[in-house]
Amino acid sequence: MLTYMSLRIALLGLLDATGPASGYDLAKSFERSLNHVWQAGHTQIYPELVKMAADGLVAVESEGARGRKLYAITPEGASRLRSWLVEREPTSAPRSEAALQAFLLPLLDRESAIVVVERIRAQFAERLAVLECKPRDTSRFGRYALRLGLAQGHASLAWADETLAELRGPDAAAVDDAVGRD
Amino acid sequence: MLTYMSLRIALLGLLDATGPASGYDLAKSFERSLNHVWQAGHTQIYPELVKMAADGLVAVESEGARGRKLYAITPEGASRLRSWLVEREPTSAPRSEAALQAFLLPLLDRESAIVVVERIRAQFAERLAVLECKPRDTSRFGRYALRLGLAQGHASLAWADETLAELRGPDAAAVDDAVGRD
DNA sequence: TCTTGACATGTCACTCCTTACATGTCAATC
DNA sequence: GATTGACATGTAAGGAGTGACATGTCAAGA
Numbered sequence: 001m002l003t004y005m006s007l008r009i010a011l012l013g014l015l016d017a018t019g020p021a022s023g024y025d026l027a028k029s030f031e032r033s034l035n036h037v038w039q040a041g042h043t044q045i046y047p048e049l050v051k052m053a054a055d056g057l058v059a060v061e062s063e064g065a066r067g068r069k070l071y072a073i074t075p076e077g078a079s080r081l082r083s084w085l086v087e088r089e090p091t092s093a094p095r096s097e098a099a100l101q102a103f104l105l106p107l108l109d110r111e112s113a114i115v116v117v118e119r120i121r122a123q124f125a126e127r128l129a130v131l132e133c134k135p136r137d138t139s140r141f142g143r144y145a146l147r148l149g150l151a152q153g154h155a156s157l158a159w160a161d162e163t164l165a166e167l168r169g170p171d172a173a174a175v176d177d178a179v180g181r182d
Numbered sequence: 183m184l185t186y187m188s189l190r191i192a193l194l195g196l197l198d199a200t201g202p203a204s205g206y207d208l209a210k211s212f213e214r215s216l217n218h219v220w221q222a223g224h225t226q227i228y229p230e231l232v233k234m235a236a237d238g239l240v241a242v243e244s245e246g247a248r249g250r251k252l253y254a255i256t257p258e259g260a261s262r263l264r265s266w267l268v269e270r271e272p273t274s275a276p277r278s279e280a281a282l283q284a285f286l287l288p289l290l291d292r293e294s295a296i297v298v299v300e301r302i303r304a305q306f307a308e309r310l311a312v313l314e315c316k317p318r319d320t321s322r323f324g325r326y327a328l329r330l331g332l333a334q335g336h337a338s339l340a341w342a343d344e345t346l347a348e349l350r351g352p353d354a355a356a357v358d359d360a361v362g363r364d
Numbered sequence: 365t366c367t368t369g370a371c372a373t374g375t376c377a378c379t380c381c382t383t384a385c386a387t388g389t390c391a392a393t394c
Numbered sequence: 395g396a397t398t399g400a401c402a403t404g405t406a407a408g409g410a411g412t413g414a415c416a417t418g419t420c421a422a423g424a
Binding site: 206228229248249277 | 411
């Protein structure tokens with residue numbers, strides 16, 4: 001029951017790393033530095049912070065202008081965060097529409113398949129470009145995850161290029177002929 | 183509203199690729215050939231097939247022994263499947279606990295960080311092993327997605343090895359010292 | 365002064381997905 | 395004959411996540 005809640009962990013991690021912040025700040029941080037790792041919008045973050053406060057993981061530190069609420073991590077929160085990090089066996093529920101399209105490619109004729117792979121490639125390239133433009137803006141944080149994202153991104157791009165080469169290849173290795181190869 | 187529904191697409195794809203099947207069969211196929219691309223259990227599949235039948239995308243073809251229900255894709259379903267494949271801009275909502283742990287690594291001392299990365303590495307290795315054992319069991323299908331998974335898996339493993347090397351490095355590049363490098 | 369846009373917080377309805385529960389058939393083995 | 399295990403289908407409660415809507419502050423510039 002209490003074993004998932006990765007959103008909590010991500011929020012605690014940001015609060016621990018960068019100090020007290022408002023829900024608004026945290027939503028921005030998700031966009032800036034965490035978007036390739038975990039996604040969350042303010043509609044998810046605000047209620048979660050309230051629950052976390054009720055559970056003693058964060059404390060509302062002060063209220064500033066414009067109704068701003070500053071949340072700070074509590075010792076209990078910091079402890080839970082580190083326990084999770086050290087103990088939690090990470091799970092992954094892969095759900096990638098790009099991979100699904102790749103899976104279904106053999107349904108299409110070669111021309112359509114090329115169009116689809118080109119679109120997938122463009123998206124991989126864009127995501128990679130975002131990561132590559134990313135400065136060390138989170139100082140130490142995000143450093144390792146950034147590298148992981150870059151590695152996976154490069155590999156994905158390479159897959160797209162290889163696949164396009166195969167689909168376009170001079171030996172005309174059409175999708176339908178791919179059965180016996182490799 | 184009707185723009186998501188990747189589960190439907192995955193089910194239609196399997197039905198199109200391998201012919202009529204029961205919900206039970208489809209759940210097995212998800213486990214066997216689609217598990218690195220999209221996940222779904224039978225509790226999600228059974229109700230979805232009922233809705234898809236109501237929408238005319240599949241037809242209950244016959245009922246066999248043990249209450250078995252055979253679903254077949256309809257022309258409407260096949261058409262929708264191909265439209266989605268060609269037109270849909272794939273989206274991704276990355277939610278990886280492994281990447282989250284990587285992101286948060288600087289919270290830990292070096293020894294703990296090594297333990298965490300070793301666990302992440304083991305998981306990457308296991309997933310990769312599953313993919314590498316995978317025969318061409320889906321004939322043409324899954325071929326491209328399999329390669330994509332392999333590429334990403336190898337890249338992830340390489341990241342883990344590099345990260346471990348850095349954390350263990352003879353020049354003792356501890357996590358806390360990593361700020362000024364790169 | 366007024367409008368724009370960043371700041372700031374929230375609710376609600378809905379979809380998606382997971383976990384646990386519940387039921388029953390049929391073939392093979394003990 | 396009884397038990398086990400693969401086959402086969404479902405429901406219900408609840409958590410997780412999204413998109414649309416709603417509200418209000420404050421600073422800067424037209």
